[in-house]
Amino acid sequence: MYSEKVMDHFMNPRNQGEIPDADGVGEVGNPTCGDIMRIFLTVKDNIITDVKFQTFGCGAAVASSSMATELIKGKTLEEAWEVSNKAVAEALEGLPPIKMHCSVLAEEGIHKAINDYRIKN
Amino acid sequence: MYSEKVMDHFMNPRNQGEIPDADGVGEVGNPTCGDIMRIFLTVKDNIITDVKFQTFGCGAAVASSSMATELIKGKTLEEAWEVSNKAVAEALEGLPPIKMHCSVLAEEGIHKAINDYRIKN
Ligand code: FES
Numbered sequence: 001m002y003s004e005k006v007m008d009h010f011m012n013p014r015n016q017g018e019i020p021d022a023d024g025v026g027e028v029g030n031p032t033c034g035d036i037m038r039i040f041l042t043v044k045d046n047i048i049t050d051v052k053f054q055t056f057g058c059g060a061a062v063a064s065s066s067m068a069t070e071l072i073k074g075k076t077l078e079e080a081w082e083v084s085n086k087a088v089a090e091a092l093e094g095l096p097p098i099k100m101h102c103s104v105l106a107e108e109g110i111h112k113a114i115n116d117y118r119i120k121n
Numbered sequence: 122m123y124s125e126k127v128m129d130h131f132m133n134p135r136n137q138g139e140i141p142d143a144d145g146v147g148e149v150g151n152p153t154c155g156d157i158m159r160i161f162l163t164v165k166d167n168i169i170t171d172v173k174f175q176t177f178g179c180g181a182a183v184a185s186s187s188m189a190t191e192l193i194k195g196k197t198l199e200e201a202w203e204v205s206n207k208a209v210a211e212a213l214e215g216l217p218p219i220k221m222h223c224s225v226l227a228e229e230g231i232h233k234a235i236n237d238y239r240i241k242n
Contacts, residue, residue: 002177060177
């Protein structure tokens with residue numbers, strides 16, 4: 001049912017945890033399943049120098065956020081904004097249709113964290 | 122949104138993993154979210170002497186299976202069969218309504234693992 005990439009990022013999630021003094025924080029909820037995702041950003045000179053995630057969501061949510069954080073680390077805020085949930089799912093070599101909504105959590109969390117940073121700065 | 126008991130069992134799941142030479146194995150899927158749960162039993166003289174679980178499910182699924190495995194360890198097969206998803210949710214001091222279906226996975230997984238043991242013996 002799941003690609004090797006998905007299982008790898010589920011079993012060994014990258015960038016899981018929180019950044020206590022984050023420059024931007026995004027928290028989003030998934031109405032379909034009631035799950036929550038938090039994204040923490042450290043930003044220096046418009047570049048995302050560090051990013052972490054927390055989720056109570058399923059394996060697909062863990063894998064999606066793990067992959068999404070890898071994709072945006074080191075990117076400018078504008079580049080990170082363009083990383084769509086489809087790009088995350090493709091980088092994971094696919095997600096079952098019933099699990100695509102879990103990858104949306106990662107995209108929305110990143111957007112909210114970037115907006116939070118922009119409002120504060 | 123979640124009780125302290127749920128968060129504790131999510132952050133520190135009990136009995137997570139697999140039993141390679143299990144006496145009974147139950148695998149169930151959740152049609153609502155596409156998640157999977159596996160329960161492994163070691164049975165000696167009608168008593169569940171060891172139990173482990175694996176799931177790709179969300180935090181509520183992890184907490185439910187963690188609590189369910191604690192509730193059935195050391196019990197007879199008949200006693201374990203009677204542990205309902207409601208009993209699991211109560212032991213967790215409640216689950217949000219949108220997450221009750223996750224606790225059903227644990228109950229069904231246990232029933233399937235017990236049936237698997239009975240068929241083999
Ligand atoms: S089912 Fe809720 S995040 Fe995947």
